[in-house]
Amino acid sequence: MATFNIVPEHNKVFLSRDYTNGTACRFNMELPTELRNNVSESQFKDTVKHINDIFAEAERLSCRSYMEGCLGCLTAYTIFLCVRTHYEKCVDRVALYIVQQNKDVYEPLGVKICDPMERGLRCIEIQYCI
Amino acid sequence: MSQETDLTNEFKPTRKFKIFGGRNQILCNGRCMTSHQPAVLIMTFFLLIIVAILFFSFDARYLAIRLNPVIVIPPIISIAYMVIFLLKSACIDPGIIPKPMPDEIVYFELKNPPPPKGHSPQWATEYFGNEITLKQCTTCKLYKPPRTSHCSTCNVCIENFDHHCPWVGNCVAKRNYRYFYLFGFTTLFTCIYVSGCNILNVVLTATDPGNGILDGLKVAAASLVQFAITGFVLWSLIGLVGYHTLLIAQAKTTNEAIKKTYRNRRNPYCHANIFVNFCNILCGPFFPSLLANRKFLTPEEFEFYYGRGVKTYGMQNPFLLMMKPPTVENLIPEAYPRQEPTQPVESSDENNDTTNEVKPLTASKLLSSATPLLDDTIVSS
Numbered sequence: 001m002a003t004f005n006i007v008p009e010h011n012k013v014f015l016s017r018d019y020t021n022g023t024a025c026r027f028n029m030e031l032p033t034e035l036r037n038n039v040s041e042s043q044f045k046d047t048v049k050h051i052n053d054i055f056a057e058a059e060r061l062s063c064r065s066y067m068e069g070c071l072g073c074l075t076a077y078t079i080f081l082c083v084r085t086h087y088e089k090c091v092d093r094v095a096l097y098i099v100q101q102n103k104d105v106y107e108p109l110g111v112k113i114c115d116p117m118e119r120g121l122r123c124i125e126i127q128y129c130i
Numbered sequence: 131m132s133q134e135t136d137l138t139n140e141f142k143p144t145r146k147f148k149i150f151g152g153r154n155q156i157l158c159n160g161r162c163m164t165s166h167q168p169a170v171l172i173m174t175f176f177l178l179i180i181v182a183i184l185f186f187s188f189d190a191r192y193l194a195i196r197l198n199p200v201i202v203i204p205p206i207i208s209i210a211y212m213v214i215f216l217l218k219s220a221c222i223d224p225g226i227i228p229k230p231m232p233d234e235i236v237y238f239e240l241k242n243p244p245p246p247k248g249h250s251p252q253w254a255t256e257y258f259g260n261e262i263t264l265k266q267c268t269t270c271k272l273y274k275p276p277r278t279s280h281c282s283t284c285n286v287c288i289e290n291f292d293h294h295c296p297w298v299g300n301c302v303a304k305r306n307y308r309y310f311y312l313f314g315f316t317t318l319f320t321c322i323y324v325s326g327c328n329i330l331n332v333v334l335t336a337t338d339p340g341n342g343i344l345d346g347l348k349v350a351a352a353s354l355v356q357f358a359i360t361g362f363v364l365w366s367l368i369g370l371v372g373y374h375t376l377l378i379a380q381a382k383t384t385n386e387a388i389k390k391t392y393r394n395r396r397n398p399y400c401h402a403n404i405f406v407n408f409c410n411i412l413c414g415p416f417f418p419s420l421l422a423n424r425k426f427l428t429p430e431e432f433e434f435y436y437g438r439g440v441k442t443y444g445m446q447n448p449f450l451l452m453m454k455p456p457t458v459e460n461l462i463p464e465a466y467p468r469q470e471p472t473q474p475v476e477s478s479d480e481n482n483d484t485t486n487e488v489k490p491l492t493a494s495k496l497l498s499s500a501t502p503l504l505d506d507t508i509v510s511s
Contacts, residue, residue: 018255019257023277058415060415061410068415069415070413072416073312077309080416085416085418119230120230120421122227
């Protein structure tokens, strides 16, 4: 009888959000205990920090984002039908960065990080083999 | 027939909006969404169109010939903006947080200490230097981030929830607050402009040689209709736009203002400069929708929502499924022993908390032990 398996073939850990600096999108940089055997702490911290930095850049309140908002307002937000927003570009960069890191670092260690957008930025799913 | 073909349980490409758990209607194959009660939105739109048609066919035509054609340009622009802002605030995702899958629910429920009896699971975390507990939403099963609230009309959790606006027929929150505010603002401008033109029209007609006040009112009957509508809208709008201007200046949401969240502490989102607050909200970054309505389900997710075991459970309707997501208590009974513990406990204390016993187990071990249990639950019932 085919049913949904909670654990398909890999085990999963979820990296929760970090709300210390408010509701801006940031993920917890602590290495989950389940991954202690596979990944070094500093390596993992660097990866998550880089993801956090890209999201911080996407949500930064700077002249650039104000310009984007004003330009959108002046064109009645029709400009975004043909131009991607800064945030969307940053989300793409996160996805690309995760793919690269998986290929270079994590897959040889038996760990796979998933795109946080797949879980609606609630958490980052990490699959690992024991 | 369609039911039968569904029961074959074969994977077929299905877009994610099919499993959306809220009450919003999703249109155009996942491109836009509206409320489940769009009647008031249609009425709002209808009023807007009536006033626009009446204004351009009577007042604007008369005044353009009598005074100056330039008088027609501002309302054309503002009414076009009104339509766009109304559609934008009504038909986009206001900032819905998608409901988590059971693996995520189970993982976080096991990771956090078990809640006191009769409470929903909680997650203690730090927030601007303060310890806060995030409560789990009983419907969506996600730990509600700060400023997030569950909208009972839409049946979803919404980020930066402001309020559910029946006129727009959508929640007003993180993604569409600016459109909502700008809609109010342009409507206010249009109402003032149109009613000004109405008065001008009546006065000019009445002061024409050989005409009296009565003639003016007779000729400008359409102006009276517009004046009644705009006047009615104007009085309610002045209060609304004024209130929201005040809230933006303080960087609060309506929800927080009603609950008086910042009565005893400083609002961490509020800048000293009011101008910065306005820029942040009206010209800040454009957050993408987290729903990914246009994306396709993975085979694993498809199996979960449309699988054969799920069918026998009577959960083929994704809405029903979302109303009753599996909880840790259902899936892993030994994690939350409700009755007496099966192992004899040698303890002098009668009321010791048995739930503490499971804490040393790692979440992954419990998860792997949960798999057969889940199968049993779904297939047998």
